[in-house]
Amino acid sequence: MTSIMHQLAQAPAWALALSTAAVIVTLAVLAYLATQKAGTALWRARARTRAARKRQERETGRAVRSPLADAGxxxxxxxxxxxxxxxxxxxxxxxxxxxxxxxxxxxxxxxxxxxxxxxxxxxxxxxxxxxxxxxxxxxxxxxxxxxxxxxxxxxxxxxxxxxxxxxxxxxxxxxxxxxxxxxxxxxxxxxxxEEAEARPGPLRLVQLAWLHGWARIFAGLGLDAGSVDGRVPQEARIRRAAALVYELGQALDTRDRLNGDPQAKRNDRRKAGEQAETLRARAQQAIDSAGVATDTAAALQMARYLVARGRVADLARMDVADPMRVLTLLEELAIVPSVEAIEAGARAALAEEKAAAAELRAEAAELARKEAEEAAEAAGQRMVAEAEAAELRARAAERARQKAEEARDCAVAEAAAAELRAKAAEDAEQAAERAGQAAEDARLAAERAALTLRDDVTATEEARQTAERQLREAEAARQAATEEASRRAEEADAAARAQHEAEQARQQAEQAAQQIADQARELQQEADRIEAKRRRQLAELDQLAAARQQAEAEAREAAARAAEEGRAARQAAEDRRAAQVALRDAQAQIRALLDGSAEPQGGEEWKSPDKARGWTFFRDRVRNTGEEPTAAEVHTAIGEAVHIGTVRSWMGDFRQRLAEEVVLPLHADRQAAEANPAHPASNPAQVRRLEAATPRAPHPDRRADDAAPQPRTA
Known part of the structure; x- marks a missing residue:
C-alpha cells in the first residue's frame, strides 16, 4: 500500500486527472445506461398496464366517461x-x-x-x-x-x-x-x-297555475295546445267549418219551421231563407278550405265537432249515476272511436318515426363509441409496438455497431498485414535486383574472360572449358535472379491489391459504423426526449403533491390557531367574569364594613413566598396605577415559579386582602368618628374617595393576556 501511494505521489498531475476523468465518465455512462434501462422498463410496464385496463373495460363494457364530456x-x-x-x-x-x-x-x-x-x-x-x-x-x-x-x-x-x-x-x-x-x-x-314524478310544493303550484291560465286562454280562443305547429291552421279551418255547418243546420231548421208555420210572417220567412243561403255559401267555402273532401282525418274531426255540438244537450242531461246509460250514449257517438283510432294511429306512426330516429342516433353513437374504443386500442397497441420496435432497432443498431467495429478492426489488421507483405515484397524485389546486378556483373566478367581467352591464343583447352562452364553458371544465375525478381514483383502487386481492397473494406466499414452511430444517436436523442418529458411530468406531480401538502399543513395550522384563539377567548371571558364577581364581592364586603354589619379580620402573612411576592406586586400595581394587574403579569413578576392556574386562583385572595386593607383604616376612622364627631371620617366625600380606592376590573383588551398559556416550571 505504501509503495502504491508513493507511486501515486510521484505520478504526474495530468495522469491522475486523466485517470479520474476516465473513471467518472465510465461511472456516468454506466449510471445512464442503468437509468435508461429502468426508465424503459417502467414505461413499458405502464404501457402494458394501460393496455390491460383498456382491455378489461372493453370486456366488461364499462368505458370511462368524463362527467363534463357531454356538457357542450x-x-x-x-x-x-x-x-x-x-x-x-x-x-x-x-x-x-x-x-x-x-x-x-x-x-x-x-x-x-x-x-x-x-x-x-x-x-x-x-x-x-x-x-x-x-x-x-x-x-x-x-x-x-x-x-x-x-x-x-x-x-x-x-x-x-x-x-x-x-x-x-x-x-x-x-x-x-x-x-x-x-x-x-x-x-x-x-x-x-319517462316523466319525473311530480312532488307538491310552491314551485309545482306556480307551474300548474301558469299552465292552467294558458289552457283557459287557448280554450277561449278555440285552439288546441297539443297541436303540431303545421296542424294549427288546419285545425282552425276545421273548427270554423264545423261551426258554420252547425249554424247552417240551425238556420235550415229555423227556415223549415217558419215555412211550415202558417202564422209566421213573410218577412221572417224571407230573412230565414236569406240567412240559410248565406250560411250555406260560407259553409261550403269553409269546407273547401279545410280540405274535408280529400282528407279523411279532417272529415272525421269535423264530424266529431258536429256530433259534440249536436249532442251537447244529451250530454248535459246524461244520468251519470247509471254507468250503462253513459256507455250507451258514448257508443251512440260512433264517430268518436274512429277519430280516436285514427289519431292514435297517427300518434303511433309519429312515435314510431321518433323511435326509429332515436334508434338510428343510438346506433350511430354506439358505432362512434366503438370506433373511438378501437382507435384508442389501436393507438395504445401502436404505441407499444413502436416502443418495442424502437427497442429492437436500438438493439440491432448496437449489434451492427459492434459488427462494424469488429469489421473495422479486421480491416485495420488486414491493412497492417498487407503493408507488411508489401514491405517484404519490396525487400525481395530489392534483393532480386541486387542478385540480378551480381549476375550481370558475373556475365560481364565471363564475357571479358571469354574475350580474354579468345584473345589469348596460347590458352589451353582446359582454360576454355573452364570459361565456358563459368559462362553457363553465370547465365543460369542470371535467369534464376530474373525469375525471382518476377515472382517478387507479382507478390508486390498482389500485396498492393490486397491493401487497396482492405482500404476499401475499411472505408465501407467506417461508413456503416457512422450510419449505425447516427441511427443510435437519433434513437438515443428520442429516448432522452421521452425521459425528459417523463421527468418533467414527475416533477409537476411532485410540485402538485407538495402544494397539496403545504395547503393541508396551512389549513391544519389555521385550524389549530383558531382553536387556540377560541380557548384563549373563552378563558379570558371566564377570567373577566371571575374578576367582575370578585369585584362585586369586594365592593359588597366594603359596604358591609362601612355599614358596620361586618368586622374586618385583618390580614395574615402569606405562607408561600411566591404568593407573598405576587401579593406585593398586585398591591403596588393597584396603588400606583389604580388598575388591577392580570394573572399573566403577576405570573411573570414572580418569575414563573408556579403554574399560571395557581396564580389565577390567588387573584381572589389578593382582591379580598386588598379590600380589607382599604377598609381597615376606614373602620378605625369610623370608630374614631363615633367617639369624636369632628373626625374627618365623618365627611361623606372622604368615604367616597376611600371607596374609589378599590381596584378596577382589567380592561377587556387585556383579557387575552390572562388566557395566554405560560410555560410550566418546576
Missing part, C-alpha cells in the same frame, strides 16, 4: 361567465370586506368554486340518473343559493349606476343557467319518454 360549448361559455363573477367576488372581498389574500381565496372558493363543484357533481350524477333525485334537487338548490349570493355581492361591488349593478348581478345567474342547460339535456336524453 354552452357550459364552457358559462365557465367564462363564472370567471367574471369570480373577479367581482374578489373585488368585494378586497374592497368591501377588506379581507387578506388567503381569506379572499377562501371567500371566492365557498361561493363560485363551490357552485361549480355542485354542478360538476350534478353532471356526474346525471351519468346514471334519468330524473331529478332528491339528492340532486338538494344539490341544485344549494348551487342556486350560492348563485344568488354571488349575484348580490357582484351587484354590491359593481361600479357605476344601476345598469352596471343589474348586468353584473345577472352574470352569475346567466352563467349558471348556461352550465345547467347541458345537464337538462343529459337528463332528458337519459329519461327518454
Amino acid at each position: 360549448p354552452l357550459a364552457l361559455l358559462g365557465a367564462c361567465g363564472m370567471a367574471v363573477s369570480l373577479y367581482g367576488l374578489w373585488g368585494f372581498a378586497r374592497d368591501t370586506a377588506d379581507l387578506p389574500l388567503l381569506l379572499r381565496v377562501a371567500f371566492c372558493a365557498i361561493f363560485d368554486v363551490a357552485e361549480l363543484t355542485c354542478f360538476v357533481g350534478l353532471y356526474r350524477a346525471a351519468l346514471d340518473s334519468k330524473v331529478w333525485t332528491r339528492t340532486m334537487s338538494r344539490t341544485r338548490r344549494m348551487a342556486w343559493t350560492l348563485v344568488g349570493a354571488s349575484a348580490a355581492m357582484n351587484a354590491a361591488h359593481a361600479p357605476g349606476g344601476w345598469i352596471s349593478r343589474v348586468v353584473l348581478a345577472a352574470v352569475p345567474i346567466v352563467s349558471a343557467r348556461l352550465v345547467e342547460h347541458g345537464l337538462d339535456q343529459k337528463l332528458e336524453a337519459n329519461a327518454g319518454d
